[in-house]
Amino acid sequence: MRLTTKGRFAVTAMIDLALRQNTGPVTLAAISQRQQISLSYLEQLFGKLRRNGIVESVRGPGGGYTLARRADDTTVADIIVSVDEPMDATQCGGKENCLGEAGRCMTHELWTALNQHMKEFLEAVTLQQLVDEQFAKGFRIEDKPPVRRAISTTPVVKPIRVNAPNSVFALGSKAFAKS
Numbered sequence: 001m002r003l004t005t006k007g008r009f010a011v012t013a014m015i016d017l018a019l020r021q022n023t024g025p026v027t028l029a030a031i032s033q034r035q036q037i038s039l040s041y042l043e044q045l046f047g048k049l050r051r052n053g054i055v056e057s058v059r060g061p062g063g064g065y066t067l068a069r070r071a072d073d074t075t076v077a078d079i080i081v082s083v084d085e086p087m088d089a090t091q092c093g094g095k096e097n098c099l100g101e102a103g104r105c106m107t108h109e110l111w112t113a114l115n116q117h118m119k120e121f122l123e124a125v126t127l128q129q130l131v132d133e134q135f136a137k138g139f140r141i142e143d144k145p146p147v148r149r150a151i152s153t154t155p156v157v158k159p160i161r162v163n164a165p166n167s168v169f170a171l172g173s174k175a176f177a178k179s
Contacts, residue, residue, distance in 0.1 A: 007085035009037050010045045011130075014079050017055065018071045018131045020141055025064030045083050052082035072128035077119060079127070087122070089114045 016031045028046060032039040046065060049055045056068045067074070080087060090111040096104045 004085065006045065006083050007080040009035075009041065010049065010079050010083040010085070011076055013037060013042060013045065014049070014054070014074070014127055015130050015134065017065060018067060018127050019134060019139065021067050021071070023141065025058040025062065025066050027064040030064075048083045049079070052078075054079060054082050067127075070128070071131055072126050074127040075123050076125045076127070076130070077122035080122065087115065087119055089118070 012035050013031050016035055017026050020026050028039055028042045031037065032042055046055060046057075050057055050065075050068075053068050054074060055065045057063070057065055077087070090108060096108065
């Protein structure tokens with residue numbers, strides 16, 4: 001199995017989201033900052049997770065992402081497959097043509113069996129188990145920062161309109177116009 005950063009980051013971000021699911025929608029910017037994952041990369045991953053029914057997006061002020069289903073109904077395999085991460089250790093991608101026209105390689109059955117064990121393992125681990133593991137290690141959710149208001153509490157000061165010439169030339173023109 002070639003588990004790339006795509007699968008690793010998706011699982012990490014989903015744990016972060018699930019840890020904070022009771023505090024409302026979680027922004028990708030907050031996950032990006034806490035987990036040191038590029039915001040644009042998270043946007044790509046969460047687009048795929050949303051299309052596959054793993055997360056839901058909430059628009060507007062106070063928006064972000066929430067889990068689309070319970071954490072104990074979401075497995076690590078669900079997350080990895082949702083972001084198009086292949087779970088395959090075979091050289092041929094399971095097509096049994098490792099050697100081209102000659103067919104399967106000598107180790108095809110070995111890698112196929114490994115694929116099956118990995119799949120079973122990742123399907124047995126739920127997002128809730130990973131969240132519980134973090135809480136058991138002493139994880140605490142930080143206090144939510146105060147919500148910024150869109151409307152400023154400071155009064156708007158309008159500029160004073162001065163009816164005077166705005167340049168030396170305009171001043172000169174005005175002086176000669178009066179004479």
